[in-house]
Each structure stands twice: as C-alpha cells, then as structure tokens.
Amino acid sequence: MIYFDNSATTKVDDSVLETFVQVSQKMNGNPSSLHRLGDLADGLLQQSRKQIASLLKVKDSEIYFTSSGTEGDNWAIKGTAIEKMRYGKHLITTSVEHPAVKESMAQLEQLGFKVTYLPVDETGVVSVSDLRKALRPDTVLVSVMAVNNEVGSIQPIDEIGEVLREYPSIHFHVDAVQAVGKIPLDLSSSSRIDLATFSGHKFHGLKGTGFLYIKHGRKIAPLMSGGGQEGGRRNGTENVAGIAAMSRALRLLFDQQEQKTANQRLIRDYLMDELSKYPKVQLFSTKKGAPHIICFGLQGIRGEVSVHAFEKEDIFISTTSACSSRNKTTSSTLSAMGVPEKTATGAVRVSLTDTSTMEEARQFLTAFDALYQNFKDIK
Structure with missing residues (x-):
C-alpha cells in the first residue's frame, strides 16, 4: 500500500500510540x-504543555x-469576534481558507459582522498590498492560513x-495546521502572530487532539463554558492521554526536521517533473509551495474517478480537501x-x-x- 493522503491525516506513530495506551491505562485521574491521581494527570498535562511550548519557542x-484544527480555527475567529465586537465588526481573511475558517466567517456574517475575502493570484x-487596502478602523481580526491544504x-x-505591526489592536490568526514541521513558523515574542491553530493528527498524533497558541496579553472569548479548564478559556476535561501522545508526536516531528523536509521536497519535485511530461496533466501546485503537497488534474477525468482508479492499485490520494471531498463540489x-x-x-x-519514500x-x-x-483517449 502507498499512502499519499497525509494532508488529510497521517498514520499514528507507533511510539505515539504506545504513549497514548500507557497513559490511558496507568493515569486515569x-x-x-484534587486527589493524588488528579495531581498525577495534571502533572503530565502541564509537562506536555511545557514540551510543546519549548518546541515552538x-x-x-x-x-x-x-x-482539532477545526475547533482551534472556530475558537480563534469567533472568540476574537465576540471579545472585540465593541471595538469593531470587520474581519479579513482570504478566498482560499479551510472550511473551518470560511464557515466561521459566514456564521459571523449572519450575526452582523462584515468580512473581506482577499483574492489570490x-x-x-x-x-x-490588497491586505493593506482592506484594513479599516473597525477591523478586529486578520486570519490567513500559512499553507493552503x-x-x-x-x-x-x-x-x-x-503590515499589522502598524495596527497593534488587530488580532492576527494563522491556521498553521499544514505548516508545522514543513515551513519555518515564527511564534516567538517578536513575532506579530497572535493566534495559531494546530492539529495533532497532521503530524502522526491521534485524531481528536490539537492546540491553539494564544500570545500572552491577547484576549479571546471562550466558546464553551464549564469547569474552568485551560485557564477558563477552553472548558471541558482535557484528553490527557491524547495530549501526551501529541506532545511526543511534535517532538518527533522536529527531530531532524530539515532533513525530513528536504526529502519531501525532493520527492515532490521528482513527481512534479515527471507528471508535467504528460500532455493532459495540469499542475496546480508550484515548487514555491509547501514541500509535501502536489495538486494536479488529468484532463477530462473527474477527480473522484482518478482517486478510485488509484485505490484499485492500493494507492491512496484525495480530491483536494478531505473535509469537503465527499460532497463532490469544485475546489x-x-x-x-x-x-x-x-x-x-x-x-x-x-x-x-x-516517512514517504522515493520508491x-x-x-x-x-x-x-x-x-x-x-x-488518454477520453475527451
């Protein structure tokens, strides 16, 4: 089997799964x-938080x-809108965002917010320059994904x-789900990024895990009310085993990261060069893009037909975004x-x-x- 659908989800690393199992079995508090079992679980939770923070500096x-990444996007966008609505109700995003961002924006539009969708080339x-022109006195949020999925x-x-350094009151959110471990991403104190979304299952963690970076001093409203977990900002009992596993997955991701990224880029370039030799193939991705994604089309053949044809050969790819592929709508x-x-x-x-190989x-x-x-003979 060849699995080339890693932007949809990655295979859980064996050691990451073992971490999840061990924590689930031995640390169920x-x-x-307030008791000892609770303290042990909280200790591991904070240890995982510390490791993730350290890796991201x-x-x-x-x-x-x-x-999930979807929850993180929803929280960053709606949480900012609710928190800052008394200062303004204008939001800016792009026309190529993940559905979690686009649908969040659409919902806010129904509630009276105004959204500018920036075009792309x-x-x-x-x-x-388009972004700069779109900024208004009532703009409270700019949300732009780092890498298109x-x-x-x-x-x-x-x-x-x-540009946004000139507008310190505007929150800057970055969907980093497809970026982490693939391209440089600066979240240091000197960075202008205020909020960044991550999803564990995109880097060999388990589905149902993720985290949101919120820069110190930035306020966003919680989406869920409850028992005060995560400092009262994200209420609900934490998935300690999944979080510990995600922390390990992130550490493994950053181990020899440059070499891993270079290998993916080498494979991507090879595939793009070979695919470009076919007259009826059109490449939609460029070599200036992320090292792990190639989008292309075969003239006259619907994407789902190609996907199932490859599946018969035990090769798994997708039709663009996994989150919207089943509805068979155009990208x-x-x-x-x-x-x-x-x-x-x-x-x-x-x-x-x-883990992808040239072979x-x-x-x-x-x-x-x-x-x-x-x-090839189909028109």
Whole structure:
C-alpha cells in the first residue's frame, strides 16, 4: 500500500500510540481532581504543555489544548469576534481558507459582522498590498492560513505581520495546521502572530487532539463554558492521554526536521517533473509551495474517478480537501485561482509526509502511467 493522503491525516506513530495506551491505562485521574491521581494527570498535562511550548519557542501559558484544527480555527475567529465586537465588526481573511475558517466567517456574517475575502493570484497567494487596502478602523481580526491544504501555496505571513505591526489592536490568526514541521513558523515574542491553530493528527498524533497558541496579553472569548479548564478559556476535561501522545508526536516531528523536509521536497519535485511530461496533466501546485503537497488534474477525468482508479492499485490520494471531498463540489481554492470549473473538477491531491519514500513515488508514477494510457483517449 502507498499512502499519499497525509494532508488529510497521517498514520499514528507507533511510539505515539504506545504513549497514548500507557497513559490511558496507568493515569486515569481527572486533571481537575484534587486527589493524588488528579495531581498525577495534571502533572503530565502541564509537562506536555511545557514540551510543546519549548518546541515552538513560546511560553507554557500560551498553549491551550483543543480537540482539532477545526475547533482551534472556530475558537480563534469567533472568540476574537465576540471579545472585540465593541471595538469593531470587520474581519479579513482570504478566498482560499479551510472550511473551518470560511464557515466561521459566514456564521459571523449572519450575526452582523462584515468580512473581506482577499483574492489570490494564479498560484493561490494573496497580495500584501490588497491586505493593506482592506484594513479599516473597525477591523478586529486578520486570519490567513500559512499553507493552503489543497494546493500547498505558502502565504506571505511574515510580510502580513509587518503590515499589522502598524495596527497593534488587530488580532492576527494563522491556521498553521499544514505548516508545522514543513515551513519555518515564527511564534516567538517578536513575532506579530497572535493566534495559531494546530492539529495533532497532521503530524502522526491521534485524531481528536490539537492546540491553539494564544500570545500572552491577547484576549479571546471562550466558546464553551464549564469547569474552568485551560485557564477558563477552553472548558471541558482535557484528553490527557491524547495530549501526551501529541506532545511526543511534535517532538518527533522536529527531530531532524530539515532533513525530513528536504526529502519531501525532493520527492515532490521528482513527481512534479515527471507528471508535467504528460500532455493532459495540469499542475496546480508550484515548487514555491509547501514541500509535501502536489495538486494536479488529468484532463477530462473527474477527480473522484482518478482517486478510485488509484485505490484499485492500493494507492491512496484525495480530491483536494478531505473535509469537503465527499460532497463532490469544485475546489473553492482552484476557483479562486482562476481555474475553470471544468478543469477544476479533475483535481486530485498527493500529499507526502516524513516517512514517504522515493520508491513509493516511482511506484505511484508507474501506476499513473498505466492509468493515463487507459484514460488518454477520453475527451
């Protein structure tokens, strides 16, 4: 089996799963309980928080555990909107965001907020000058993903941050779900990023785990009320075993990170070079993008047809975003990039991880060539 759908989810690392099992079996106390078992669970929780903070070079108190990247995006956006609505009700995002961001913005629009959706160029990248022009006196939030989950385009986060230094009252949120461990991401005290979303299952952790970075001094309203967990900001009993496993997964991700990233880039470039040789293949990703994502289409063949054809060869890829692939709608990212709908319906995504190999890439291309020969006469 060749698994090339890592942007949807990654395989849980064996040692990460073992951590989850061991903690689940041996440390079953509620971290909010006052007795010894509660203290032990809380100790592990804080140890995990400290390790994640250390890896990202931020303060322990700036890490808040969530259940997913979707929850983190919702919390960052809606929490900011609720907290700052008395100062303004204008939000800025891009036209190529993950559904968790776009749907959060849409819900806020129904509640009277105004949202500006920045356009992108043909590579899926926003213009910093467009962002500057969109800023208003009542703007309270800018939310821009670091790496697009469908085509891998990298947004100019540092440049946007420099613009926002002139507007210290505006919260700057970055969806870093596809970025962590793939591209440099500065969350240090000197960074302009105020909020950043992460998801454990994107880096070999378990599904149902994630965390939100909230810079010290920045206030956002909680989405859930309850028993005061996570400093009263994210209420609900913490998933201690999942968090401990996620902490280990993040540590493993950063081990020899540069070498892992370079290997993914090498495989990506090889696949892109080979795919570009086929007349009926159109590449939607560029080599300036993230090292692990390749989006392409085969002329005249719907994306889901390609996915299932590869599946018969025991090769697993996806049709752009996993969160919206089952509804068979055209990619909003490709539409925003100016790709015609007829072309966009053929889009598929290959996404790598640090365990992907060149041999897998060669086997993929062998299977692709056979499929291409079968499909090439279809108009």
